[in-house]
Amino acid sequence: MRSKNSGFTLAEVLVATVIGIISIAAAFASYNYFNKSYKSISQKAYINNTAREALSILTKELRNTGYVDPNYLANSPESNRTERTVRMDFISVSSKRFGGKYGQSDYLQLWYTNSAKESHYIVYMLQKYQDSNDYYLAKYATLNRHASNANMYMRNELFIPYVEDFQVILKDKEGKILVPVCDSGCGSVEDSQGRLTVVNTKYGQLTKGQANVDLVHTAEIYLTLRSPKEVYAKAKPTKIINGEAPHGSNIDIPADKYHRETFFVSVHTRNLAKHVAISEQTGTSIGESSSYNK
Amino acid sequence: MAKSNKGISIIESLVCIVIIGIGFIAIMQLSAFSINSMDRATERNKLNYLSEMVMEDMIGDPDNVSKYGNFTKTCSSGNQSASDLHTRMKKKWDDMLQQKNLMKIDNKDRIPSCDSYDTKKTFVNTGANTTGRVNFFTGKGKRKKYLGVVVK
Numbered sequence: 001m002r003s004k005n006s007g008f009t010l011a012e013v014l015v016a017t018v019i020g021i022i023s024i025a026a027a028f029a030s031y032n033y034f035n036k037s038y039k040s041i042s043q044k045a046y047i048n049n050t051a052r053e054a055l056s057i058l059t060k061e062l063r064n065t066g067y068v069d070p071n072y073l074a075n076s077p078e079s080n081r082t083e084r085t086v087r088m089d090f091i092s093v094s095s096k097r098f099g100g101k102y103g104q105s106d107y108l109q110l111w112y113t114n115s116a117k118e119s120h121y122i123v124y125m126l127q128k129y130q131d132s133n134d135y136y137l138a139k140y141a142t143l144n145r146h147a148s149n150a151n152m153y154m155r156n157e158l159f160i161p162y163v164e165d166f167q168v169i170l171k172d173k174e175g176k177i178l179v180p181v182c183d184s185g186c187g188s189v190e191d192s193q194g195r196l197t198v199v200n201t202k203y204g205q206l207t208k209g210q211a212n213v214d215l216v217h218t219a220e221i222y223l224t225l226r227s228p229k230e231v232y233a234k235a236k237p238t239k240i241i242n243g244e245a246p247h248g249s250n251i252d253i254p255a256d257k258y259h260r261e262t263f264f265v266s267v268h269t270r271n272l273a274k275h276v277a278i279s280e281q282t283g284t285s286i287g288e289s290s291s292y293n294k
Numbered sequence: 295m296a297k298s299n300k301g302i303s304i305i306e307s308l309v310c311i312v313i314i315g316i317g318f319i320a321i322m323q324l325s326a327f328s329i330n331s332m333d334r335a336t337e338r339n340k341l342n343y344l345s346e347m348v349m350e351d352m353i354g355d356p357d358n359v360s361k362y363g364n365f366t367k368t369c370s371s372g373n374q375s376a377s378d379l380h381t382r383m384k385k386k387w388d389d390m391l392q393q394k395n396l397m398k399i400d401n402k403d404r405i406p407s408c409d410s411y412d413t414k415k416t417f418v419n420t421g422a423n424t425t426g427r428v429n430f431f432t433g434k435g436k437r438k439k440y441l442g443v444v445v446k
Binding site: 012016019022023026027030033034037038040042044045047048051055059072117136174175188217220222224236237238239240241242254261262263264265266267270273 | 304307308311314315318321322325326328329332333335336339340343346347349350351353354355380382383386390393396398399400403404
């Protein structure tokens with residue numbers, strides 16, 4: 001009877017305490033590990049998903065860029081649309097304009113039609129968050145920009161969050177970098193490359209920045225994103241080596257704990273280097289019969 | 295009656311802890327696996343864009359597309375001289391597939407893992423229609439990405 005009420009011995013209590021402490025320490029370490037893993041996974045997934053969705057749209061728009069519906073010039077609700085004025089809108093890159101946190105990012109303008117009465121003017125540029133020093137890629141889109149009732153249907157829409165760098169490099173048919181390709185609101189890089197030099201073209205006199213639009217064959221995008229929250233336990237310095245001269249120079253980011261990824265896409269701008277208008281009636285190219293496509 | 299109030303023995307509790315420990319280890323491995331999966335997903339996402347890049351370059355030069363076949367990329371970087379367009383394009387593919395000169399962390403290039411089975415090849419078939427195709431193998435040759443288009 002006595003032994004039944006004796007409780008635990010000191011040794012038992014000590015062993016139980018040690019086992020308990022080990023168990024709690026293991027549980028605590030596991031919790032920390034899972035927490036860090038979850039943070040890392042969710043941040044990487046966020047970057048990956050954001051880039052995938054946004055770049056799909058961006059590449060699609062670059063493929064459409066410069067497409068002019070065969071009936072657009074005759075039926076457009078926009079005023080003063082001629083082959084000459086239309087082609088000036090096709091594509092424009094302003095290097096280092098709205099350059100973002102590190103002053104290297106580009107400003108991209110695109111234009112295309114998706115019917116005889118609808119043209120889309122799209123602008124991508126980096127914008128600063130109001131409550132921090134970080135930047136996002138903003139999208140502005142206007143329907144029938146030159147019409148009296150032009151409709152900006154996207155104004156400063158947050159297209160891609162936490163963008164560190166956005167480089168747009170246009171190349172000609174020989175794979176060489178094409179600068180300047182810019183009509184208005186150009187950057188210092190375009191100015192230094194003789195943007196305003198007047199050249200004779202089949203459309204009459206144009207600036208070099210406008211005339212080069214016809215030579216754009218490929219658009220390459222370098223997009224560097226940063227995780228919204230810190231991921232790593234140890235701070236590391238990062239160097240972004242996006243772009244090619246004269247577009248930008250390397251970006252040295254002081255050591256921090258954020259995760260970064262650079263995504264690269266290359267798109268053949270099939271409607272710029274060689275204009276091909278497809279007849280909606282026959283589904284075949286009307287390039288030979290259309291003066292626009294000669 | 296006395297036996298039922300005895301509680302659990304030290305052996306029983308140790309066995310219990312070992313079983314829980316094995317469970318913890320399994321979950322930790324699962325966690326590590328999911329981190330790796332996320333990295334792989336990002337690499338595959340990038341590889342999708344790179345396969346599109348190859349196709350776009352073929353579409354952009356339809357008259358010379360036959361020269362864009364027979365590209366083979368292994369883990370080492372080729373040193374092709376850039377004399378004409380298709381060679382320059384192949385050089386670009388080589389660089390981009392290796393993610394050369396994109397980002398340095400702690401002064402080291404972030405380069406995707408590569409194994410001798412991880413090959414990237416292009417094929418061009420000419421005939422009634424000219425078609426271009428890419429076969430990109432990663433993850434020790436286990437993950438396969440195929441993409442093909444009719445160029446002209």
